[in-house]
Amino acid sequence: xxxxxxxxxxxxxxxxxxxxxxxxxxxxxxxxxxxxxxxxxxxxxxxxxxxxxxxxxxxxxxxxxxxxxxxxxxxxxxxxxxxxxxxxxxxxxxxxxxxxxxxxxxxxxxxxxxxxxxxxxxxxxxxxxxxxxxxxxxxxxxxxxxxxxxxxxxxxxxxxxxxxxxxxxxxxxxxxxxxxxxxxxxxxxxxxxxxxxxxxxxxxxxxxxxxxxxxxxxxxxxxxxxxxxxxxxxxxxxxxxxxxxxxxxxxxxxxxxxxxxxxxxxxxxxxxxxxxxxxxxxxxxxxxxxxxxxxxxxxxxxxxxxxxxxxxxxxxxxxxxxxxxxxxxxxxxxxxxxxxxxxxxxxxxxxxxxxxxxxxxxxxxxxxxxxxxxxxxxxxxxxxxxxxxxxxxxxxxxxxxxxxxxxxxxxxxxxxxxxxxxxxxxxxxxxxxxxxxxxxxxxxxxxxxxxxxxxxxxxxxxxxxxxxxxxxxxxxxxxxxxxxxxxxxxxxxxxxxxxxxxxxxxxxxxxxxxxxxxxxxxxxxxxxxxxxxxxxxxxxxxxxxxxxxxxxxxxxxxxxxxxxxxxxxxxxxxxxxxxxxxxxxxxxxxxxxxxxxxxxxxxxxxxxxxxxxxxxxxxxxxxxxxxxxxxxxxxxxxxxxxxxxxxxxxxxxxxxxxxxxxxxxxxxxxxxxxxxxxxxxxxxxxxx
Ligand code: 9MJ
Numbered sequence: 001x002x003x004x005x006x007x008x009x010x011x012x013x014x015x016x017x018x019x020x021x022x023x024x025x026x027x028x029x030x031x032x033x034x035x036x037x038x039x040x041x042x043x044x045x046x047x048x049x050x051x052x053x054x055x056x057x058x059x060x061x062x063x064x065x066x067x068x069x070x071x072x073x074x075x076x077x078x079x080x081x082x083x084x085x086x087x088x089x090x091x092x093x094x095x096x097x098x099x100x101x102x103x104x105x106x107x108x109x110x111x112x113x114x115x116x117x118x119x120x121x122x123x124x125x126x127x128x129x130x131x132x133x134x135x136x137x138x139x140x141x142x143x144x145x146x147x148x149x150x151x152x153x154x155x156x157x158x159x160x161x162x163x164x165x166x167x168x169x170x171x172x173x174x175x176x177x178x179x180x181x182x183x184x185x186x187x188x189x190x191x192x193x194x195x196x197x198x199x200x201x202x203x204x205x206x207x208x209x210x211x212x213x214x215x216x217x218x219x220x221x222x223x224x225x226x227x228x229x230x231x232x233x234x235x236x237x238x239x240x241x242x243x244x245x246x247x248x249x250x251x252x253x254x255x256x257x258x259x260x261x262x263x264x265x266x267x268x269x270x271x272x273x274x275x276x277x278x279x280x281x282x283x284x285x286x287x288x289x290x291x292x293x294x295x296x297x298x299x300x301x302x303x304x305x306x307x308x309x310x311x312x313x314x315x316x317x318x319x320x321x322x323x324x325x326x327x328x329x330x331x332x333x334x335x336x337x338x339x340x341x342x343x344x345x346x347x348x349x350x351x352x353x354x355x356x357x358x359x360x361x362x363x364x365x366x367x368x369x370x371x372x373x374x375x376x377x378x379x380x381x382x383x384x385x386x387x388x389x390x391x392x393x394x395x396x397x398x399x400x401x402x403x404x405x406x407x408x409x410x411x412x413x414x415x416x417x418x419x420x421x422x423x424x425x426x427x428x429x430x431x432x433x434x435x436x437x438x439x440x441x442x443x444x445x446x447x448x449x450x451x452x453x454x455x456x457x458x459x460x461x462x463x464x465x466x467x468x469x470x471x472x473x474x475x476x477x478x479x480x481x482x483x484x485x486x487x488x489x490x491x492x493x494x495x496x497x498x499x500x501x502x503x504x505x506x507x508x509x510x511x512x513x514x515x516x517x518x519x520x521x522x523x524x525x526x527x528x529x530x531x532x533x534x535x536x537x538x539x540x541x542x543x544x545x546x547x548x549x550x551x552x553x554x555x556x557x558x559x560x561x562x563x564x565x566x567x568x569x570x571x572x573x574x575x576x577x578x579x580x581x582x583x584x585x586x587x588x589x590x591x592x593x594x595x596x597x598x599x600x601x602x603x604x605x606x607x608x609x610x611x612x613x614x615x616x617x618x619x620x621x622x623x624x625x626x627x628x629x630x631x632x633x634x635x636x637x638x639x640x641x642x643x644x645x646x647x648x649x650x651x652x653x654x655x656x657x658x659x660x661x662x663x664x665x666x667x668x669x670x671x672x673x674x675x676x677x678x679x680x681x682x683x684x685x686x687x688x
Contacts, residue, residue, distance in 0.1 A: 003052045003054060003055060007048060007051075007052060007055075008055065010044075010048065011045060011048045011049070011052075011055045014041055014044055014045040014048070015045065015057070015060055015061060017041055018038070018041050018042060018045060018061040019061055021033060021038055021041070022061060025038075030204075031200075031204065032394050032395075032396060033324060033379075033394060034320060034322035034323055034324060034379050035288070035320065035322070036320030036322065036323055037323070037324055039087060039317075042061070042062070045060070045061070045062055046062050049062055062308070072213050073138075073146035073147050073148060073211070073213075074146070074147035075140075075144050075145075075146065075147065076125075076135065076137035076140075076144065076145050076146065076147045077143065077144050078125060078137070078139075078140075078142070078143055078144070078145060078231065079231070079232050080172070080231040080232050081142045081143050082123060082125055082139040082140075082142050082145065082174065082231070083142060083305060083308060083309050083310055084139075084142065084308060084309055085118075085291060085309055085310075085313055085314065085315040086308075086309045086313070086314050086315065087289075087314070087315045087317050088314055088315070088316055088317070089316075089317055089319075091270060094266065094269060094270070094273075094292075094314065094316050095266055097292075097314045098111065098265070098266040098269070100311075101294060101303065101311075101312070104302065104303055104311070105299055105302060105303070109265075110264045110265025110266070110267075110268070111264075111265060111294060111299075112241075112262060112263075112264060112294075112295045112296060113262070113263050113264075113265075113268065113269055113292045113293060113294060113295055114241070114242045114243040114246070114260065114261075114262055114263075114292070114293045114294075114295040115260070115261050115262070115263045115268070115269060115272040115290060115291070115292055116228055116257070116259070116260045116290065116291045116292075116293070117257055117259045117260075117276060117283070117287040117290055117291070118287050118288055118289040118290055118291045118315050118317070119175075119176035119178050119226055119228075119257075119285065119286075119287060120176075120178060120201075120202065120203045120285075120286040120287055120288045121176040121177050121178025121179070121202070121203055121206045121207075121286075122138060122139070122176065122177050122178070122203070122206055122207045122210060123138070123139040123174065123175070123176055124136055124137065124138055124139070124148070124152060124174070124175065124176070124177050124210075124225075125137045125139070125145070125172050125173070125174050125231055126152060126158060126172065126173045126174075126175075127170070127171075127172045127231075127232075128162055128167065128168070128170070128171045128172070128173070129169065129170055130167065130169060131161055131162040131167035131168075132160070132161050132162075133149075133152075133153065133158070133159070133160045133161070134149070135147065135149050136148050136149045136151065136152030136153070136158075137149075138210070138211070142308075146211070148210055148211065150215040151210050151211070151212060151215045151218040152177070152210070152225075153215070154215055154218045154219035154223075155177060155218075155223045155224065155225055156224075157224050157225045157255045158225050159252070159253035159254060161253075162252040162253055163251065163252055163253040164251060164252055167252065168233055168234060168235045168236040169234045169235035170232055170233060170234035170235065171230065171232075171233050171234075171236070171252075172230055172231035172232045172233065173227050173229075173230055173249060173254055174227065174228065174229040174230055174231055175225055175226050175227035175228050175229065175254070176225070176226055176228065177206055177210055177223055177224070177225050178202065178203070178206050178223070178224055178225075178226070178285055178286070179202040179203075179205045179206040179209065179221070179222060179223055179224070179285075180202070180222060180224055180284050180285045181202060181284055181285060181286060182222075182284065183221075183222025183223075183224075184199070184201075184202040184205050184222075186222070187199070187205060187221060187222065188205070192369075198369075200379070200391050200392050201286070201322075201381075201391070202285070202286045203286065205221070206223060209221035209223055210223065224255070224285070225254075225255055226255050226256060226257045227246065227249050227254040227255065227256050228246070228256075228257075228260075228291070229242075230245065230249070238297055239297070240296065240297065240298070241262075241295045241296060241297065242293050242294075242295050242296075242297060242300070243260065243262050243295050245297075246260060259276070259283075262295060263292075269292050269316070272290060272292075273290050273316050276290050277318055280318065281383070287318075288317055288318060288321075289315050289316050289317035289318050290315070290316050291313060291314070291315050291316075292313065292314055292316065293310075293312060293313040294312040294313070299312065300312040319351075319352065319353050320351060320352070321351065321352045321381055321382060321383045322351065322379050322380065322381045322391065323349045323350065323351040323379070323380055324349070324377055324378070324379055324380070324394060325346050325347045325348075325349035325356075325377070325378065325380055326346065326347040326375070326376070326377055326378070327344055327345075327346060327372065327373070327374055327375065327376050327377075327378050327390070328345045328346060328347055328374070329344075329345040329374055330342050330343065330344055330345070330361065330374060330405050331343050331345060331412070332408055332412050333437075334411060334412065334413045334429050334435060334437035334438060334441075335437070335438075335441055336438060336441025336442050336444070336445055336519060337428065337438070337441075337519075337521050338411075338428035338429040338430070338431065338432070338435065338437075338438050339426050339427075339428050340407070340408070340411075340418060340426075340427045340428060340429065341360070341361075341362075341363070342360075342361040342362070342363070342364070342367060342405065343358055343359075343360060343361065344358060344359040344360070344361050344372075344378075344390055345357065345358060346358065346359060346378075346380060349380060351380055351381070351382045351388070352381075352382035352383060352388075354382065356380055356382055356388045358388070359380055359387070359388040359389050359390050360387050360388070360389055361389075361390060361405075362389075363425045363426055363427075364405075364407050364420070364425065364427060365425045366425075367405050370390065370392065370393060371393060371395075372390060372393055372405060373393070373398065373402040373403055373404055373405060374402065374403040374404075374405060375398070375399050375401060375402040375403060376393045376394070376397070376398055376399075376402055377393070377394040377397040377398075378390045378392065378393050378394065379391050379392045379393075379394065407420065407427050411429035411430075411431055411435055411437075413429070413431075413435055413436055413437040414429065414431040414434060414435035414436060414437070414438075415431075416429050416430050416431030416432075416434065416435060417429075417430045418430065432586075432588075433472075433473055433588070436466055436467075439466055439472065439473070440459075440462050440463060440466050442474065442519045443457075443462050443465070443466070443471060443474055443477070444457075444458075444459060444462050445517070445519045446474040446477075446517045446518075446519065447462075447477070447506075448517075450513070450516065450525060451513055451516050451517035452506040452509060452513065452514070452517045453502075453506055453509075453513070454477070454499075454502050454503055454506045455498075455502040456495070456498060456499045456502055457477075457499065457502075457503075460489075460490070461488065461491075461499075464488050464489060465477075465480075465488075470484065473592050473595075474517075474592060474596070475592050475595035475596050475599065477503055478503060478507070478596070478599040478600070478601075479599070480499075480500065480503065481500070482496045482497045482499075482500045483496075484496075485499055485500065506601075507599070507600045507601045507602065508602065508603075509601060509602070509603050510532075510603045510604070510606075511532040511537075511538070511603045511606050512525070512528045512529040512531075512532045513528075513603075514538075514596075514601065514603060515528035515531055515532060515541075516528035518583070518589075518593070520579055520580055520583045521576075521579040522575060522576040522579050523576065523579065523580065527569075527572065527576065530569050530572070531569055531572075531580075532606045533606060533607075534568070534569040534643070535569075536605075536606050537606070538593070541580075541584075542584050542590070544565035544566060545565075545566065545580050545581045545583070545584035545585070546581075546584060546585065547565055548562070548563040548564065548565045548566050548577060548580075548581050549581040549582075549584075549585050551563055551564065552578065552581065559574035560573070560574060560646075560647055561647065561667070562574060562577070563577030563578070563580075563581060564647060564648075564649030564650070564651070565649065565651065566580055566581070567645075567646070567647050567649075568618060568643075568645045568647065568649055568651055568652075569645075611641055612639070612640040612641025612642070613640055613641065614637065614640040614641045614642035615641035615642070616641075617641075617642045617643070617653040618642065618643045618644070618645050618651055618652050618653050619637050619642055619643070619644050619645070619652070619653055619654055619655070619656055620644070620645050620646070620647065620648050620652050620654075620655045620656070620664055620668070620673075621633055621634065621644065621655075621656050621658070622655055622656070622657055622658065622661040622662050622664040622665055622668075623657050623658030623659050623660050623661035623662065623665070624658040624659045624660060625656075625658040625659075625678050625681070626658070626659075626678060627678070627682075628678075628681075633656065633681070636685045637685065640685065647664070647667075648664050648667040648668050648671060648673060649671070650671055650673075652668065652671070652673045653673075653674070654673060654674040654675065654676050655668040655673055655674070655675050655676070656675075656676045656677075656678075656680075656681045657675050657676065657677055658678060
């Protein structure tokens with residue numbers, strides 16, 4: 001049977017593509033396509049070659065395991081080849097593996113398997129002579145790998161010497177070097193902070209870290225190792241089972257995962273697969289499937305191997321968490337504070353078990369760092385319940401007409417200017433409450449349970465109220481009538497009356513809730529409470545904010561010296577103070593507050609935090625005291641009702657000075673604030 005021309009062409013194309021991706025993956029450590037895509041290419045070629053064996057060329061990528069070793073490391077020949085594993089993706093395929101095993105063994109009963117996680121890292125062989133680590137090598141193409149001895153020696157979980165009285169004279173341990181998830185996150189954060197390239201996933205990070213010509217770099221990376229097999233050995237007898245040998249290796253000091261289990265037959269395998277898939281998100285390391293190995297070493301011997309993989313093992317892979325698709329467009333969502341978030345619209349793709357058509361792009365910095373453009377082919381990742389994200393761009397597939405993603409100059413919802421502060425990642429709509437998106441967000445926040453707690457006022461209702469123009473600002477909520485509400489979608493007279501009642505009830509609130517409900521940026525619940533305790537009344541807070549505003553443009557002051565009244569409140573720094581000042585400086589905001597008070601929003605007087613002889617007094621500590629730690633001194637003052645502030649202002653009652661006082665002392669002198677030494681401080685706290 002001759003091979004149809006189109007099939008021969010396709011096979012050649014696949015060979016070329018696969019060879020190229022092997023090179024990217026094994027030599028450059030820079031894969032361009034997700035594993036799932038690579039697997040598909042390989043399977044397609046394998047299928048064509050099994051249909052038309054005359055297509056098989058000696059250099060076909062199906063005829064070997066990996067690719068050439070990179071230049072830079074010495075070569076290591078594996079006396080016993082480091083084979084890869086046959087993959088399967090479904091229960092059916094796993095069942096046919098089990099059937100083949102039974103047929104070859106000529107038995108009908110359940111086969112005993114050793115079930116292992118499939119670690120997602122890079123395979124290495126570690127050679128020990130007389131118990132000492134003498135060589136570490138990567139898999140390479142399975143026959144020749146790279147000498148990474150100096151690098152593996154830096155991996156702390158790899159024993160440099162075997163434990164026990166009589167170690168084998170020669171032993172090659174095989175297993176996976178990988179980067180635990182937590183270490184990967186930290187490493188990427190560090191790299192990003194230094195402006196260096198981050199890694200796409202823990203596997204690439206592990207490969208990139210191990211294959212460093214400078215072992216000092218490897219040493220600084222959080223790598224780990226698990227053993228799951230062996231190569232050459234001399235001077236020992238093998239036990240009956242693979243799992244027993246792993247136990248023996250554990251005795252010699254190799255890390256062997258506690259997730260390794262012996263299971264019986266195909267049913268045992270399927271149960272193990274399901275259990276690991278469920279627990280995958282909580283494991284501290286990445287796995288991309290599970291591996292089943294015929295546990296009896298005698299049976300392994302009978303089964304033998306093909307040129308690429310043992311016939312006694314199979315990897316049952318989880319659905320891919322990364323897939324490729326096209327970025328169709330980017331839309332900008334506007335949040336309550338006006339923050340613009342880019343959202344990627346994708347050509348729908350099945351990834352991580354669901355169809356994904358949107359992914360977050362976080363912010364403009366992220367887009368620029370990854371150089372993402374509209375029209376690009378991108379790698380989308382969806383792991384567990386995490387929001388799908390774009391991890392990388394396949395640059396080689398960038399179409400000529402790919403468009404740069406631009407931060408809109410105008411808010412897509414209200415058309416106001418978009419502003420992005422110097423050095424800030426987040427851009428915002430400057431429309432404030434004029435912007436319907438911000439208005440809806442701020443109304444929902446105002447009504448939320450921990451703010452004004454207006455029960456029954458949800459997103460759908462707020463959308464309608466804003467769109468109909470009935471509620472422009474939060475004070476409008478208190479002018480709604482039951483007959484008006486009853487006209488809205490999915491609202492009967494009863495639910496309208498209930499809503500009016502809960503709006504009415506919300507008028508009776510507390511000052512912290514009210515302050516929190518206003519939605520001033522960076523003013524969360526805790527800060528709202530501190531503000532209320534510090535200022536006691538809204539008038540006092542407003543007055544402080546307007547006074548403090550005058551210090552904003554005073555460049556002779558350091559940021560921490562500006563806004564002294566607001567910054568006298570614990571936890572409030574220059575950024576939060578700026579937001580408070582700006583909020584109260586807007587006539588529109590003050591008008592809304594006045595309206596809210598007019599319609600009857602009220603709260604009981606605020607109790608000062610602690611009543612005591614020093615209530616109303618504010619102290620600042622500077623320098624080290626001999627007999628008190630800073631926290632002890634602060635606690636002593638607070639227990640008497642005083643407030644201890646971080647910065648000196650005219651309101652400061654006194655500054656308490658220890659050894660090596662800082663600039664706060666100068667500030668106190670400048671402002672004529674009394675200064676107490678340690679003795680005077682002790683008289684104050686003990687005598688009062
Ligand atoms: C991984 N990657 O976790 C094997 N593997 O066994 C496990 N890989 C393997 N076993 C023989 N658990 C060849 C590869």
